[in-house]
Amino acid sequence: MTAAEAAGPRGGRDDTVAAVVRQWRAVHPGLDTGPMEIIGRINRCAALLQQAEDAPLRRAGLSRPEFDLLGALRRTGHELTPGELARETFSSGAAVTKRLKHLTERGLVERRADARDRRVSHVRLTDAGRDLVDGILPEQLAYETAVLSDLEAPGQDQLAALLGELLMRLEGRLGALRV
Amino acid sequence: MTAAEAAGPRGGRDDTVAAVVRQWRAVHPGLDTGPMEIIGRINRCAALLQQAEDAPLRRAGLSRPEFDLLGALRRTGHELTPGELARETFSSGAAVTKRLKHLTERGLVERRADARDRRVSHVRLTDAGRDLVDGILPEQLAYETAVLSDLEAPGQDQLAALLGELLMRLEGRLGALRV
DNA sequence: CCCATATGTTTCACGAGTAAAACACCTTCC
DNA sequence: GGAAGGTGTTTTACTCGTGAAACATATGGG
Secondary structure (H helix, E strand, C coil): CCCHHHCCCCCCCCHHHHHHHHEEEEEEEECHHHHHHHHHHHHHHHHHHHHHHHHHHHHCCCCHHHHHHHHHHHHCCCCECCHHHHHHHHHHHHCCCCCCCHHHCCCEEEEEEECCCCEEEEEECCCHHHHHHHHHHHHHHHHHHHCCCCHHHHHHHHHHHHHHHHHHHHHHHCCCCCC | CCCHHHCCCCCCCCCHHHHHHHHHHHHCEEEHHHHHHHHHHHHHHHHHHHHHHHHHHCCCCCCHCCCCCHHHHHHHHHCCCCCHHHHHCCCCCHHEEEEEEEEHHCEEEEEECCCCCCEEEEEEEEEHHHHHHHHHHHHHHHHHHHHCCCCCCCHHHHHHHHHHHHHHHHHHHHHHCCC
């Protein structure tokens, strides 16, 4: 049985994670499978949403990490160094270097040397880069709105609030938590 | 107390996504940033959780996709073909081929030819593979429980339910939705 | 002033995933 | 029976991300 069949075309009662959890409970009845129901679903939702989100971006020839980089420059409204971009987009410095090279070649960002510290450079959007971000963003948000529209508005608010709380605590914790 | 209240209507600090959304609203006041608050948080939570989850698995020398593959075999309780494993773990056939090669070399899974259809093979856990999964899973779940323990129990249940609803609809929809 | 160390960025070697082609085999229909 | 087309799996060529080392520069102590 495929995942899609398990979920049912429409009006099915279970998502795929529920089915997986049921299987685990049958095999290991003693285990507390509670965390799976949250973490498994978050992972699965992220995978599905990312796949869906990619559609509008791909039309513009951008990957999501590339868009995140451009978006960081756009939303902060000022230049950022490669290191700041790495922190802002939660990726490694090496990845940022590669993306910057690519985006520079495409004329979407520009670099400027720092006057005082010659190790650092400052990256900013070109006009073309800014226009691209501003053009894509509404399209992207509209698409995301459509994707989420299956969930009632109050459910969306609750979900956003709960995820916000979880995320806030994860971010506060996970840096320190070493097991 | 409702979930939204429990989650705190701007009671405490902000998570990173809230800060990002605020930046976007300052730059583009007209846009509906609602979807970001869900999708951005899901992605960020997934990234953080995955990083955290990896710790127990890495001790066993397994990546998460490898563990998912072994887990699919363990929880279904029977042999699966490479194609079924790909569907069950939501990954491409090529990726499953590579993982199977690796896991076979490590003696965690075995392959058996099909008697009727010589294209397909059947994959099953070895005893070592089964023991590894059974040994890791409780550790993994305990770790996940610890990671989630910052969230109150009712919040966890609500979050699981909301994510389940979202996931169920995404799975029903996204296959058909082509924008 | 110069060395030691810290910091910002890039390069390198590699691993892992993907789409598409290739391959192997099955099934159907004439 | 054999060509035509379908299905299950693997191979191929490629992209992208990563950690570690390399590189370039700054800074502070002796």
